[in-house]
Amino acid sequence: MKKTDYNEFLYDEDLKIKPIATAETIPSAWYTGKxxxxxxxxxxxTKTWQHVGYCGQILKQGDYFVTEVxxxxxxxxxxxxxxxxxxYNVCLHRGGPVATKDGNTKVFQCRYHGWTYDLDGKLRGTPEFEGVDEFEKRNYCLAPIRVEEWGGMLFICLDDTVKPFETFIPGIRERILPNKLESKIFHKRVDYTIKCNWKVYVDNYLEGYHLNMVHPGLAKILDYRNYVTExxxxxxxxxxxxxxxxxxxGSPDDMAYYYFVFPNFMMNILPGRLQTNLVIPVAHNETHVRFDYYYDEMDTDEANKFIEDDLRISDEIQAEDIDICEHVxxxxxxxxxxKGRFSVxxxxxxxxFQCLLKMAYKSAF
Ligand code: FES
Ligand SMILES: [Fe+2]
Structure with missing residues (x-):
């Protein structure tokens, strides 16, 4: 087996894509190598659309939030x-932050030496900068990033050559039409820290194979015999x-949809609710997972009871997944x-997911 030139962890053999029946899972070093x-x-x-939040976070002019990708x-x-x-939240003077927490403003002011920027990124004020030659403010604007809204959620992409977000998710909107995502109301954000690589969490999300072993409670709710994937x-x-x-x-006529958008975003759509999961790598052995909950209704006692039950059940399932992921x-x-094998x-x-990952690694060179 020959290693590729570009990375000591990537062997040509491991990057090959084989049919599922003969394929092996990706090597353990991809999950554990610091x-x-x-x-x-x-x-x-840096090459994919990344979920960063939802429109409700910035409803008014001047509302903003900070994040990282x-x-x-x-x-x-x-x-x-x-x-x-x-x-990019990076001042063009010497790299300071133009905002450190979410808020509302008319102008961004860098925390370091006080340069100011308009909300469209233009550099406005540069205190005590007289006498600097060949300095044109227009060359020192905040660097813009593509941002798109879909279903009331916000996505950014750091790479200008990547196609629009919508081109990556054909058919989702049509399939879930009765579940109008835009009209759902944000309720709550819950963050989890897990001692595993981000790909362990994603792998685990992507199969119901572990349902009966790991989630006895959920196994009572979902009809595993009719669980299908595409x-x-x-x-x-x-x-x-x-x-x-x-x-x-819901009843046997209703459906639970678990969508995964490569590489780290999930939409779990059940009647009356949307839960999104964002998987954020922190270190080779640490991952944050951010759950955002949205509901159709939040005003009645019945709706509140449903939300309470939903949050409790989701938290139980997440605890079960965290435990197994940390063992893995x-x-x-x-x-x-x-390396292991796949159930066809x-x-x-x-x-x-692992095929897409290999393609991403290959195209990184
Ligand atoms: S780094 Fe922003 S004003 Fe100096
Ligand atoms: Fe699970």
Missing amino acids: DFFEFDTKAVF ADNPLIVVRDKEKRIRAF TNDHYSLQQSPFKDENGIY QKGLRSDAYD KREECVYH
């Missing part, structure tokens, strides 16, 4: 014309009807394991 982490996240996260500090703002814009170029869908007429989420991270680190019947979406 030095691989930077390559991994840059190759994948692949180690890049960013700012997303609603400007004076009510247009949504995104910039893959599209850049996303996959796991879909399941409910088991019980009287379940909290340990297993991947052990001397006994390198149940792990199609994991295989699909």
Whole structure:
């Protein structure tokens, strides 16, 4: 087996894409290598659309929030014309932050030496800068980033050559039409920290194979026999009807949709609610996962009871997933394991994710 020239972790053989029936899972070093982490996240996260928040965070002119993608500090703002814009949160003087927390402003002021920028990124004020030659303010504007809105959510992309977000998710809007995402109301954000590589969490999300073993409670709600999966170029869908007429989420005619948009975004759509999961790599062995909950209704006692039950059930499921993911991270680190195999019947979406990952690594060179 020959290593590629470009990275000590990437062997040509491991980057090959084989049919699922003969394919092996990706090697453990891709999950556990400290030095691989930077390559991994840059190759994948700077070249894809990334969920950063939702429109409700910046409803008024001047509302903004700060965030990060692949180690890049960013700012997303609603400007004076009510247009949504995104910039690197990096002052062009000496790299200071133009905002450190979410808020509302007429102008961004760098925390370091006080340069100011308009909401469209133009450099406005440069205190005590007289006598600097060949300095044109227009060459020192905040660097803009592409930002798009979809279903009331906001996505940015650090790469100008990547196609618009909508081209990566054909068919989703049509399929979930009755679940009008735009009209759902944001309720709550819950953050989790998990001691595993981000790909362990994504792999785990992408199969229902572990349902009966890991989630006895959820197994009572979902009809595993009729659980189906499908893959599209850049996303996959796991879909399941409910088991019980009287379940909290719906009847056997209703459907749970679990959408995964490569590389790290999930939309879990059940009747009356949308839950998004954003998987944020922190280190080779640490991941944050951000759950945002949106509901159709929040005003009645019945709606509140549903929300309370939904949050409790989701938190239980997440605790079960965290526990298994942290064990898997340990297993991947052990001397006994390198690569495994896929269930053709149940792990199609994991295989699909790992194929996309290999393509992302290959195109990073
Ligand atoms: S780094 Fe921003 S004003 Fe100096
Ligand atoms: Fe799970």
